[in-house]
Structures are given as C-alpha cells and as structure tokens.
Amino acid sequence: MTEYLILIYERESGYxxxxxxxxxASGKAHARFAEQVGEKxxxxxxxxxxxxxxxxxxxxxxxxxDGPFAETKEALGGYYLIEARxxxxxxxxxKLCPAPYGGVEVRPVMDVSAYMG
Amino acid sequence: MTPxxxxxxxxDVGAAVADAHRREWAYVLAATARVARxxxxxxxxxxxxxxxxxxxxxxxxxxxxxxxxxTTTARRxxxxxxxxxxxxxxxxxxxxxxxxxxGPGAEAEEPVAADDDVIADDRLRLVFTCCHPALAREAQVAxxxxxxxxxxxxxxxxxxxxxxxTMAARVTRAKKKISxxxxxxxxxxxxxxxxxxxxxxxxxxxxxxxxxxxxxxPDLVRADLVERALGLARMLRDLMPDEPEVRGLLALLLLSDxxxxxxxxxxxxxxxLEEQDREQWDRAAIAEGAGLVTEALRGGRPGRFTLQAAIxxxxxxxxxxxxxxxxxxxxxxxxxxxxxxxPVVALNRIVPLAMTAGPDSALAEIERIERDGRLVGYRxxxxxxxxxxRRLGRWDDAAAQYRIALDLTDNAAERAFLAGRLDxxxxxxxxxx
Numbered sequence: 001m002t003e004y005l006i007l008i009y010e011r012e013s014g015y016x017x018x019x020x021x022x023x024x025a026s027g028k029a030h031a032r033f034a035e036q037v038g039e040k041x042x043x044x045x046x047x048x049x050x051x052x053x054x055x056x057x058x059x060x061x062x063x064x065x066d067g068p069f070a071e072t073k074e075a076l077g078g079y080y081l082i083e084a085r086x087x088x089x090x091x092x093x094x095k096l097c098p099a100p101y102g103g104v105e106v107r108p109v110m111d112v113s114a115y116m117g
Numbered sequence: 118m119t120p121x122x123x124x125x126x127x128x129d130v131g132a133a134v135a136d137a138h139r140r141e142w143a144y145v146l147a148a149t150a151r152v153a154r155x156x157x158x159x160x161x162x163x164x165x166x167x168x169x170x171x172x173x174x175x176x177x178x179x180x181x182x183x184x185x186x187x188t189t190t191a192r193r194x195x196x197x198x199x200x201x202x203x204x205x206x207x208x209x210x211x212x213x214x215x216x217x218x219x220g221p222g223a224e225a226e227e228p229v230a231a232d233d234d235v236i237a238d239d240r241l242r243l244v245f246t247c248c249h250p251a252l253a254r255e256a257q258v259a260x261x262x263x264x265x266x267x268x269x270x271x272x273x274x275x276x277x278x279x280x281x282x283t284m285a286a287r288v289t290r291a292k293k294k295i296s297x298x299x300x301x302x303x304x305x306x307x308x309x310x311x312x313x314x315x316x317x318x319x320x321x322x323x324x325x326x327x328x329x330x331x332x333x334x335p336d337l338v339r340a341d342l343v344e345r346a347l348g349l350a351r352m353l354r355d356l357m358p359d360e361p362e363v364r365g366l367l368a369l370l371l372l373s374d375x376x377x378x379x380x381x382x383x384x385x386x387x388x389x390l391e392e393q394d395r396e397q398w399d400r401a402a403i404a405e406g407a408g409l410v411t412e413a414l415r416g417g418r419p420g421r422f423t424l425q426a427a428i429x430x431x432x433x434x435x436x437x438x439x440x441x442x443x444x445x446x447x448x449x450x451x452x453x454x455x456x457x458x459x460p461v462v463a464l465n466r467i468v469p470l471a472m473t474a475g476p477d478s479a480l481a482e483i484e485r486i487e488r489d490g491r492l493v494g495y496r497x498x499x500x501x502x503x504x505x506x507r508r509l510g511r512w513d514d515a516a517a518q519y520r521i522a523l524d525l526t527d528n529a530a531e532r533a534f535l536a537g538r539l540d541x542x543x544x545x546x547x548x549x550x
Contacts, residue, residue: 002299085301086299086300086301087249087251087298087299087300087301088300088301088303088305088309091251106298108297108298108299110297
C-alpha cells in the first residue's frame with residue numbers, strides 16, 4: 001500500500017455564490033466520500049478543508065506577504081491523505097472525491113525513510 | 118543505451134540477433150521484468166543478453182527458439198544482479214505481482230530453467246503500462262518505442278526531432294513517475310479496457326502518422342517508424358484477437374501503407390490520391406486490410422479506427438479516383454463524426470461532400486468549421502479551402518489560402534506541392550481567366 005494525497009482545487013467563488021446550500025451539500029458529499037474510501041478497499045488516513053485563500057499568508061526569502069503562494073483560478077481548498085494499492089486504485093478512489101467547482105490532483109507521498117538513516 | 122548489436126564477422130548470426138531484436142524485444146523484456154521487478158534493471162539485462170547472443174550463437178549456432186534463449190539469459194542476469202545487490206529492488210519497484218512460487222526472498226529458487234517453455238507473456242502489461250493515462254502522450258510514445266520496441270534513446274530522439282538529452286530526460290521522467298506514483302504493471306480490468314485500449318491504439322497510430330508524414334524535413338515517409346507501428350499493431354492483434362478496434366487499427370495502417378510507394382513522385386513532390394498510380398498500390402496489404410475491416414465491422418457499433426479503416430478501404434478498392442464510391446464515403450464520415458466528433462474529421466468529410474453535393478456546399482461547410490475556431494493554425498484547413506476555391510475558379514481567394522497553408526507547413530514535399538498550386542493560382546488570377 002502507498003500513501004497518496006488528494007488535493008482538492010476549486011473555484012472559491014463557487015461556494016461563495018452557492019451560499020449555505022452549497023456548504024451543506026458539500027458537507028454531505030464529503031461525509032459520503034469518507035465512507036466510500038473504505039468501501040473501495042482503500043484507507044482514509046486524514047484530511048481537512050482549508051479556509052479560503054483570502055486568509056493565506058506567504059513567506060518567500062523571509063518576506064511575508066498577504067495571499068496564497070500562487071494566484072490560480074482554482075485554489076487548493078482541502079485535502080485527503082489516503083492509502084491505496086497503486087495509482088489505478090488511488091485514481092479510482094479520487095474520482096469519487098467531491099469537487100463540484102474544480103477537480104482534484106493525486107500525488108504519491110514520498111517515502112523519506114531511505115533518506116532519514 | 119539499448120545498443121543495436123554490432124555486426125559480427127558471421128553475418129548470419131548478426132542478422133539473426135538483429136531479427137530477434139526487432140521481433141522479440143518486447144517479449145524478452147516483459148518476461149525479464151517479471152523477475153527483475155524493475156524496468157531499468159530488466160532493460161539492462163536484456164541488452165546484455167542480446168550482446169551475449171552474438172558471441173554464444175557464433176559458437177553454438179542460433180538456438181531453435183531465440184526468444185526463450187534470450188529470456189533465460191536475461192532472467193539469469195537479473196537474478197544474479199538481485200542477489201548481489203538486494204537494495205536495487207526496493208529502490209525502483211515495478212508493481213509486478215509475485216509469481217505464485219516466488220515469495221519474498223525466494224528469488225534464489227526462481228525456476229529459470231524449468232519454465233523456459235512456458236514463460237508468461239507479459240507484453241500486454243508492458244504496453245498498457247507504457248500507455249498509462251497518467252503519463253503524457255509524448256512520454257507514452259517515447260516509452261513504447263523504448264520498452265516495447267527496444268529502440269535506443271538516440272533513435273527515438275531522431276524520429277521525433279528532439280535532441281538526445283531532451284528525449285533521455287523525457288524517458289527518465291516517465292520511468293520515475295511509474296515508480297514513484299506506482300503505476301501498476303497490469304492489463305486493465307474489463308470496465309476500463311475500452312478507454313485504456315484507446316490510449317494504446319492512439320499511441321501506435323501516432324507513431325504511424327509521424328512516420329507517414331514526417332512533420333518536418335526532406336522525407337515524406339520515415340519508414341522505420343511506419344514499420345514499428347505496423348509491427349506493434351500486428352502484435353496487439355495477436356494478443357487481443359477479439360477486440361474489433363485492434364483489428365480496425367491494423368487494417369487502417371495496412372490500407373494507408375499500401376499506398377506508400379505512390380505518395381510522392383520521383384522528384385519527391387507529394388502526389389494527391391487522384392494523381393497516384395493505383396497499379397502500384399500493394400494489393401496484398403489492401404486485401405488483408407479489407408478483410409480485417411469486414412471482421413471488425415461485424416457485431417456492435419464500430420469504433421473510430423474501424424471506421425477510418427473502412428474509409429481507407431473504400432479508397433483502396435476504387436478502380437479510379439472518379440469511380441470512388443463517394444456517397445458511401447460520406448456515410449462513413451458521418452458515422453465517424455458521431456463516434457469521434459472532432460473538427461479534423463469534420464474537415465475530412467469535406468472531400469466526399471464536395472464530390473456529392475458540389476464545391477459550393479463544401480465551401481459553406483468549411484467556413485462553418487473555420488468559424489468554430491478549433492482548427493486555427495491547422496495547415497490542412499487552408500489547403501482544403503484553397504482547393505475548393507480553385508475548383509470554383511476563385512483564383513485570388515485560392516492563392517491567399519495557399520499562402521496561409523504554406524506558412525503553416527514544414528514538410529518539404531508538402532511545401533513543394535502547395536508552392537506549385539500557389540504559382541498556378543497566382544498566374545491564373547493575374548491572367549484573369
């Protein structure tokens with residue numbers, strides 16, 4: 001089994017415009033997804049939703065600036081850490097991850113044990 | 118990497134090794150990867166086995182089954198290397214399910230000799246791994262040529278007109294992704310097969326078209342790429358005989374390639390379908406291709422490769438350009454447009470439309486495709502439009518379109534053709550007739 005991070009990228013305006021209803025629908029969809037990971041034979045190791053990019057602060061060369069590291073149309077809004085057999089299995093699971101205003105990126109987690117001695 | 122075996126004093130042995138390289142590389146590599154569980158290690162061991170074959174076969178004669186000899190030799194080398202350096206395996210794992218009798222640490226007992234005659238055929242796994250959708254198309258193409266065909270990085274770089282370091286980096290990046298993201302080494306399950314197979318067929322088709330019309334340079338056809346694509350299509354047909362689209366692809370390549378000798382004149386000028394000498398078309402290839410189309414059309418809704426092959430078959434079987442079955446072609450293009458709704462297919466439909474409904478209707482349709490905007494910068498759009506305007510006697514407009522097409526074209530043979538047409542249109546426009 002390998003660990004994969006599912007990064008959720010969405011247009012923040014989608015939720016801003018959708019209001020309370022959009023948030024509730026999203027809450028239900030994510031609760032369902034958390035169950036589906038196990039049903040698909042994977043393992044949910046963790047995950048969180050992030051506050052919008054308006055709350056982000058970036059630091060580059062010790063200079064602190066307001067805003068996200070990179071301005072993109074679709075911003076990182078949350079993530080899940082899952083365990084899956086291989087990339088096909090991880091993609092199979094990630095396809096179920098709700099992201100109505102964008103999409104998700106799947107990244108394998110590096111095994112750093114080889115570099116840690 | 119992947120050195121082509123050097124010709125030895127014994128020409129027969131050199132030829133036998135070269136032949137085994139061309140025919141058996143994928144089989145030997147796939148079977149070795151099963152033991153090595155690492156693509157890089159498997160590749161090195163297979164290269165070593167080919168080098169060893171030159172010497173061994175000169176002394177002992179060419180074995181009855183060269184693929185089995187090469188596989189056994191490569192697998193032994195892989196096992197030796199694994200025993201010497203056990204860490205290799207954990208560094209670059211290839212996701213191969215262990216063979217039943219091989220548990221962790223049991224490689225020493227790998228029955229190399231026992232299964233010489235029943236080596237599992239893993240070529241499909243290899244192909245599907247190389248063409249995994251998580252890899253960029255250009256990486257899929259490079260990996261297929263490298264791992265399935267055994268081409269050297271320098272050869273692949275040359276075929277795609279990029280520098281060798283660029284291609285080497287592309288291959289390395291792709292291999293790293295396979296390993297780090299754990300792209301599995303397996304044939305996809307039935308539910309995913311249609312999509313995944315389409316990616317494989319697209320890669321083979323892309324190899325063919327790249328060879329068929331080299332995007333730049335003096336030669337219209339890069340024969341080696343065409344041969345590789347045909348070889349891959351045949352291999353896929355042997356391995357997946359029940360997939361209609363696999364038949365469709367092989368048919369399409371055979372039918373297009375049957376016209377290879379007639380696509381350019383002695384002076385290198387591109388010849389249009391209507392100018393080609395049909396006597397010189399390869400009748401055996403056409404018969405084989407047409408037979409495959411018939412089989413592929415049986416049962417179910419035909420896919421895009423089958424429909425394109427059917428179109429190629431109509432052209433190939435027409436006694437002359439004038440006697441081509443244009444209404445049938447128009448029907449096939451309309452089906453193809455449904456199966457594969459792309460602006461390029463819409464553009465290709467213009468030819469039978471012009472032949473059945475006349476150049477005026479075709480021109481109206483091409484202007485509609487132009488407005489759609491997705492073919493901006495596509496050289497065959499102004500070329501097709503110029504041809505219709507030419508037939509309507511609108512020489513000024515035709516010349517303008519030939520100029521646009523010429524600006525977008527790098528292939529020398531195609532440029533010569535367009536320049537000739539431009540001169541004609543410009544002269545007629547100036548002459549006022």
